[in-house]
Amino acid sequence: MASGETKVVFWDLTVPENTTKRKFRLEVSAPNGTVLDQMSVEQKVLPVDTERVYQAGLFLYESPIKESVRVPEGSAPNSGKMVWKASPTILTSLTGIQTYFQNYPYYCMEQRVSKAIGLKSEALWSEVSNDLNSFLDYDGLVKYFARMEHGSEILTAYVLTSASLANQKIPEDSLGRMIAGLQGYLEGRVSGERYKFGADSVVRKIIVWEALTRYQTYEWEQVRPIFDGMEFLPTASLIDLAEIWGRVDGGDSSVKSRLTSTLRSRLNIQGSELVVADSGFTNPWWILGSRDYTMAKLLLWAFAEPSYKKDMPRLIKGFVKMQKRGSYDTTLGNAYSILVFDRVSKLLESEKVTGGKLKIQSAKETLNLEPNGKQTVSQSIGTTPESVSVSYDGKGKPWVEWSVNSILPLKAPISSGYRLKRTFEPIQVAKPGVLSKGDTVRVTIEIQADSDKTWVVVEDPIPPGSLPLGRGFGRESIISQEGKTGDSSYYLSFEEKTLSQYRAYFEYLPKGTHTLEHSFRLNHSGSFKMPATRVEAMYSPETHAEWPNETVRISENGY
Numbered sequence: 320m321a322s323g324e325t326k327v328v329f330w331d332l333t334v335p336e337n338t339t340k341r342k343f344r345l346e347v348s349a350p351n352g353t354v355l356d357q358m359s360v361e362q363k364v365l366p367v368d369t370e371r372v373y374q375a376g377l378f379l380y381e382s383p384i385k386e387s388v389r390v391p392e393g394s395a396p397n398s399g400k401m402v403w404k405a406s407p408t409i410l411t412s413l414t415g416i417q418t419y420f421q422n423y424p425y426y427c428m429e430q431r432v433s434k435a436i437g438l439k440s441e442a443l444w445s446e447v448s449n450d451l452n453s454f455l456d457y458d459g460l461v462k463y464f465a466r467m468e469h470g471s472e473i474l475t476a477y478v479l480t481s482a483s484l485a486n487q488k489i490p491e492d493s494l495g496r497m498i499a500g501l502q503g504y505l506e507g508r509v510s511g512e513r514y515k516f517g518a519d520s521v522v523r524k525i526i527v528w529e530a531l532t533r534y535q536t537y538e539w540e541q542v543r544p545i546f547d548g549m550e551f552l553p554t555a556s557l558i559d560l561a562e563i564w565g566r567v568d569g570g571d572s573s574v575k576s577r578l579t580s581t582l583r584s585r586l587n588i589q590g591s592e593l594v595v596a597d598s599g600f601t602n603p604w605w606i607l608g609s610r611d612y613t614m615a616k617l618l619l620w621a622f623a624e625p626s627y628k629k630d631m632p633r634l635i636k637g638f639v640k641m642q643k644r645g646s647y648d649t650t651l652g653n654a655y656s657i658l659v660f661d662r663v664s665k666l667l668e669s670e671k672v673t674g675g676k677l678k679i680q681s682a683k684e685t686l687n688l689e690p691n692g693k694q695t696v697s698q699s700i701g702t703t704p705e706s707v708s709v710s711y712d713g714k715g716k717p718w719v720e721w722s723v724n725s726i727l728p729l730k731a732p733i734s735s736g737y738r739l740k741r742t743f744e745p746i747q748v749a750k751p752g753v754l755s756k757g758d759t760v761r762v763t764i765e766i767q768a769d770s771d772k773t774w775v776v777v778e779d780p781i782p783p784g785s786l787p788l789g790r791g792f793g794r795e796s797i798i799s800q801e802g803k804t805g806d807s808s809y810y811l812s813f814e815e816k817t818l819s820q821y822r823a824y825f826e827y828l829p830k831g832t833h834t835l836e837h838s839f840r841l842n843h844s845g846s847f848k849m850p851a852t853r854v855e856a857m858y859s860p861e862t863h864a865e866w867p868n869e870t871v872r873i874s875e876n877g878y
Contacts, residue, residue: 329875331845338364365780365819367728367848369422370398374723375415375645379636380405380677383710390725392702398726399700401707403679403688405717407672408664411692412718415645416653423650425776425857427463427813427824428454429474429607432481433654444487451478451493458509459500463774464813464824472504472511472523473606476530477651483533484619484658498534501527514605514773514827521545522556523606529559532566539569546574550581553603554595555613557582558620565623579626592637593630604859605773611652614638618659635663645722648860668716675713681705690717700725729851729867736862737854738767741779743871746838754873756844759788762821764835764852766864768828772856775828777835779821779852782871784843787816811835844875 320326334341340363347356374388390399406412420437423430428447435443453465460470461478475497482489489497503509504527511523525545531537542563549560560578564570587596595614618634621627627634638659647653672690679686679696682705686696690713698707700723709719732739747759754760762779781787814837815822821837849868856862 329844334364340364365850367850368395368726369850370724370726372415372644372722372724373727375642375721377412377415377639377642377645377718377720379409379716380709380711380719381716383708385706385708386721387704387706388700388723389704390700390702390723391727393730394702394725394727397699399702399723400697400725401700401721401723402695402697403677403686403719403721404692404695405677405688405690405719406692407690407715407717408668408692409660409718410664412720413657413660414720415642415722416647416656419646419653420650424778425822425824427774428461429463429477430650430857432478433650435487436481436485436654437650437657439657444485448487448490448493451490452496455493455496455500458503459496459498460504460509460511461497463826467812467826469513470500470511472501472509472527475501476526477607479530480533481654483530484655494534498531501531505531519603519606521548522553522603525552525556525559525563526606529562532563537567539567539571542567543571543574546578549578553608553613554582554585555608555616557585558613558616561620561624588633589637592640593633594637594641604856607649607651607858609649609652609858611638611641611647612649612655614641615652615655615659619655619662622662631666635659635666645720649858651858670715672715672717673713675711677709677711677717677719679707679709681707690719729865731867733863733865735864736769736856736859737864739852739854739864739866740765741852741866741868749876754841754871756841756873756875758841758873759838760785760841761836761838764854766828766833766835766854768830768833770862771827771829772859772862773827774857775825775854776857777823777825777852777854779837780850780868781819781821781839782841782843782847782849782873783819785818785839785841787818787821788838788840789816841873844873847871847873 340361343360343362345358345360346354348354373391376386378384388401404412404414416437420434423434426434431443431447434440435447450465451461454462454470456462456468456470458470460472461475462470463474479489479497500509504511505524528542528545532542545563546560549557552560557578561582564575564578585595586593595610595617615638618638621631621634638656641647647656675690677688677690679688679698681698684698686698688694688696690711711717742763744761744763745754745758746761749755749758764777764779766777810825810827811823812826813824816837821839823835823837848870851868852866854864
């Protein structure tokens with residue numbers, strides 16, 4: 320380039336497979352080789368089709384076992400594998416849960432707290448503490464997102480209880496405001512969440528009381544009314560009541576006996592396992608309830624309850640068996656499982672694991688695995704069922720975890736409680752029929768919901784480097800939105816707009832058909848394979864839908 324000259328310089332690059340990030344280093348040199356300027360750039364690479372776990376297990380080795388495994392039909396060639404790990408303690412046998420949190424894409428305040436617990440991260444806890452004050456509303460209740468107007472008594476209680484269980488301190492100024500907010504809720508001065516379902520007032524008050532009794536001392540007469548009609552309450556509420564009774568002064572022993580009997584009636588022995596039997600009556604999803612979260616809370620209470628000492632091995636085995644594909648269903652269940660397993664090793668791992676290896680045998684190969692919690696071994700798996708056996712020749716009982724993983728490209732829409740339809744419409748183009756750099760595009764997403772849900776998220780990919788519109792930069796809102804902003808049928812609580820993804824969060828999305836729109840400007844030319852669009856009820860993740868997206872081709876100058 321001549322002195323004072325400006326040029327746009329670009330290269331055609333192909334992103335290699337199985338890459339998570341790329342680094343570029345650009346240098347400007349004089350004819351004699353002297354470096355005049357330089358720049359380094361690191362790019363994050365998002366996968367089009369993610370490797371997922373399709374079968375998994377975690378067990379305490381007691382005798383040789385045999386499993387039949389396969390990957391789903393349609394998996395990408397050579398992507399199927401079975402991964403094994405063995406550990407002397409369950410504390411290093413939680414790869415599935417750690418992976419769950421490492422890959423979890425959303426980050427409201429509940430999810431940030433859960434992730435800090437799940438990854439045992441002091442850094443994440445520090446970020447939560449530093450940001451917490453900005454997440455409190457006028458009454459002192461914690462908001463899911465800082466820019467929301469109203470907080471939640473349920474989320475506030477969750478943050479307080481979680482910090483207590485994880486031995487984390489909440490800053491004094493935030494703590495005082497949160498406690499005052501919850502007290503105001505109990506006294507009727509603070510309204511709390513806007514969306515409530517049925518007669519759940521007493522359940523909400525029990526959750527709030529459980530959190531408050533961790534931080535302040537109360538008398539029995541103050542909490543006695545919430546113990547009325549306990550036989551009709553969800554199991555999670557009974558566990559909370561048991562926690563509350565153990566902390567207040569002057570608790571009525573006859574009420575404790577009634578409570579213990581009622582809670583026992585909700586449990587069911589299944590062979591060597593003891594589990595919560597009322598699967599449809601654990602705790603409602605709209606107040607963050609789930610069966611795995613309830614079971615974790617039961618265990619955390621039972622560890623300190625003498626009458627459950629003999630039941631602990633059965634409860635723990637039942638809880639471990641509740642895992643699906645190596646983790647639990649919800650962020651809360653996964654987070655509290657870490658708190659549970661921190662306490663489990665002291666009960667079930669009395670004999671030291673020494674002097675042997677695990678032998679993993681299939682028709683194709685034999686693998687040896689050290690039960691040290693550090694080594695992993697893997698073997699290739701196809702779509703035809705294969706039998707794999709495991710034996711151990713040492714002392715003690717190692718924890719064994721395994722998973723069957725593969726990449727399964729999405730070729731048709733998936734519907735499970737939701738149905739999706741996505742349309743991609745150019746609204747300002749340089750050349751009709753061709754997508755070009757600088758064109759503006761609108762995406763319309765239609766969601767059909769079979770039932771009411773709280774906290775629903777929609778995630779939609781956009782071509783890398785594209786500029787999301789409607790963020791107030793220059794004239795973009797006027798150019799692209801044309802009077803159509805966000806969801807046209809229900810209240811949109813929060814939006815995230817990045818250079819590669821659009822996310823929309825609904826605090827409440829009722830049954831029916833809803834339409835969501837967003838726009839962006841294409842800023843980079845190339846051929847981009849796009850991940851699927853997804854809608855998910857975050858606290859009922861089995862309710863979801865996905866829509867496969869086509870490759871987007873963007874020309875440099877309309878050709």
